[in-house]
Amino acid sequence: MFVRARSHALLRSAYLLTGDQHLAEDLVQEALARTHRAWARLHETGNAEAYARRIMYHMQVSVWRRRKVAEDLPGELPDRSDHRNENAEAITRRMTVERALRSLSAKQRAVVVLRYFEDHTEAEAADLLGVSISTVKTQTNRALERLRKLVPELGNLRAAEGTGR
Known part of the structure; x- marks a missing residue:
């Protein structure tokens, strides 16, 4: 139920963090998997979404700290x-x-x-x-x-x- 109810909101935030739909989906999937592992203690306190978001933010921070590879943005905007x-x-x-x-x-x-x-x-x-x-x-x-x-x-x-x- 939690995944169905909150996945879209988590995906929107993840997309804004990553700037890429596929990376955002991966980020949400990993956050939800980690949230599932901690579900027993999170479900009782109602902190599951906050926990999932924190995981997403921390995972994204770890991406920043990795060695950078040049990013090329494809295409031009239409006139x-x-x-x-x-x-x-x-x-x-x-x-x-x-x-x-x-x-x-x-x-x-x-x-x-x-x-x-x-x-x-x-x-x-x-x-x-x-x-x-x-x-x-x-x-x-x-x-x-x-x-x-x-x-x-x-x-x-x-x-x-x-x-x-």
């Missing part, structure tokens, strides 16, 4: 002038934002996901990732700066940046 209606423009904007997120380092992508997608505080994000609060602040600032350069319409991120939330 916006080809799109005639609002729906097509919304899709293009979403593709632009997704591509910009994929261009971030894994650490930057993780803090953006935790801070802005899952609405964690800096302290919570630091705890979940096993890093210092200053690391979260630094990575968040670098990520937002990069996103603003790649997607200028995200300039309103400045307002949310200094809130500590």
